[in-house]
Amino acid sequence: xxxFIYLSEKREVLMPDVAIVVGSSSDIRIAEEASAILEExxxxxxxxxxxxxxxxxxxxxxxxxxxxxxFIAIAGLSAALPGAIAxxxxxxxxxxxxxxxxxxxxALLSIVQMPPGVPVACVGIDNGVNAARLAERILQVRD
Ligand code: AIR
Numbered sequence: 001x002x003x004f005i006y007l008s009e010k011r012e013v014l015m016p017d018v019a020i021v022v023g024s025s026s027d028i029r030i031a032e033e034a035s036a037i038l039e040e041x042x043x044x045x046x047x048x049x050x051x052x053x054x055x056x057x058x059x060x061x062x063x064x065x066x067x068x069x070x071f072i073a074i075a076g077l078s079a080a081l082p083g084a085i086a087x088x089x090x091x092x093x094x095x096x097x098x099x100x101x102x103x104x105x106x107a108l109l110s111i112v113q114m115p116p117g118v119p120v121a122c123v124g125i126d127n128g129v130n131a132a133r134l135a136e137r138i139l140q141v142r143d
Pocket of ligand 1: 025054
């Protein structure tokens with residue numbers, strides 16, 4: 001699987017409004033669901049495969065270098081990804097727990113139980129659609 005994917009009908013988008021990060025290429029189906037909604041809404045976005053645990057330096061570089069207005073972080077198991085992103089930026093992070101084990105409860109609890117001062121939003125298990133819908137609402141606040 002490629003580690004870097006442009007969606008938005010495969011068009012390259014410079015400075016997309018939404019950065020979707022998945023912890024593994026095995027999570028890509030959830031990213032595609034989010035991407036389809038963003039595409040429908042005309043919201044520019046890109047998808048990256050970066051694991052908080054396997055590629056911490058790459059994640060650091062990506063988050064600090066990204067101009068995205070907000071992040072959607074999709075991960076399963078011990079899903080540190082949304083929190084790891086929120087630790088590196090003050091921009092909003094929407095977490096999506098993936099049901100790769102324990103029905104996704106492991107990932108859900110990992111995302112929800114952030115320490116005070118490092119907030120992360122969390123949508124339902126495998127619910128990439130709601131992550132995209134929430135992203136739209138957050139972007140509307142700006143307008
Ligand atoms: N994961 C990857 N790095 C850290 C975590 N928690 C998650 C991925 C995926 C699951 O581990 O988000 O949901 C399994 O990954 P893989 O690559 O073994 O399929």
